[in-house]
Amino acid sequence: MNSKRQNFFNDVYEVVRQVPFGRVTSYGAIAAFLGTKGSARMVGYAMNASHAAVNVPAHRVVNRNGILTGKNHFEDPTEMQRLLESEGVLVRDDRVVDFERLFWDPEKNLMT
Numbered sequence: 001m002n003s004k005r006q007n008f009f010n011d012v013y014e015v016v017r018q019v020p021f022g023r024v025t026s027y028g029a030i031a032a033f034l035g036t037k038g039s040a041r042m043v044g045y046a047m048n049a050s051h052a053a054v055n056v057p058a059h060r061v062v063n064r065n066g067i068l069t070g071k072n073h074f075e076d077p078t079e080m081q082r083l084l085e086s087e088g089v090l091v092r093d094d095r096v097v098d099f100e101r102l103f104w105d106p107e108k109n110l111m112t
Contacts, residue, residue, distance in 0.1 A: 008034070008036075008039075008042060008046065009045075009046040009049060009050075009053075011034055012030055012034070012043050012046040012047070012050075013046065013050060013053050013056045015030050015033060015034065015106050015110070016030070016047075016050070016056050016057060016058065016060065016061060017055060017056060017057070018106065018109070018110060019057060019060040019061070019104050019106075020104060021087050022087040022088045022089060022102070023060065023089075023102050023103070023104040024060050024061070024062050024066070024084070024089065024096055024099070024102050024103060024104065025060060025061055025062075025103065025104045025105065025106060026040075026061065026062060026063060026064045026103070027040040027041070027043040027044050027047070027061060027062075027063060027064070028040040028043075028064050029103075029105050029106055029107065030043045030061070030106060031043050032106075032107060033106035033107045033110065040064075043061075044069075044070065047061050047070050047073070048070070048073045051073070051074070051075075057083075058070065058073075058074075058080075059074075059079070059080045059083035059084055060084070060104075062096055062099075065095070065099070066095050066096035066099030066103075067094055067095050067096075068080050068081060068084075068091065068094045068095070068096075071094065081094070084096070089102060
């Protein structure tokens, strides 16, 4: 992996580590916070690779509609939902229930 991509991935992981217990954020919100608004897909790639990183709660990152699009990148496809539900986040049909209320926006909650 080239160093530019590795640095981006590490920046993504630092943001994801800040997502509070019981809350979720989106790939696009992380990309926007990092100043790369059009790179939500790269954030997704970082999340796919995050299982090799330390203490990255990847289960808290969903798509812009609250859908668990990353679930197939976990060891077990039901693990993402189980982890969210263990934090009190209700998931129905692979979608976070009450997504708008549980959404955590790094641009509003973190200093750049």
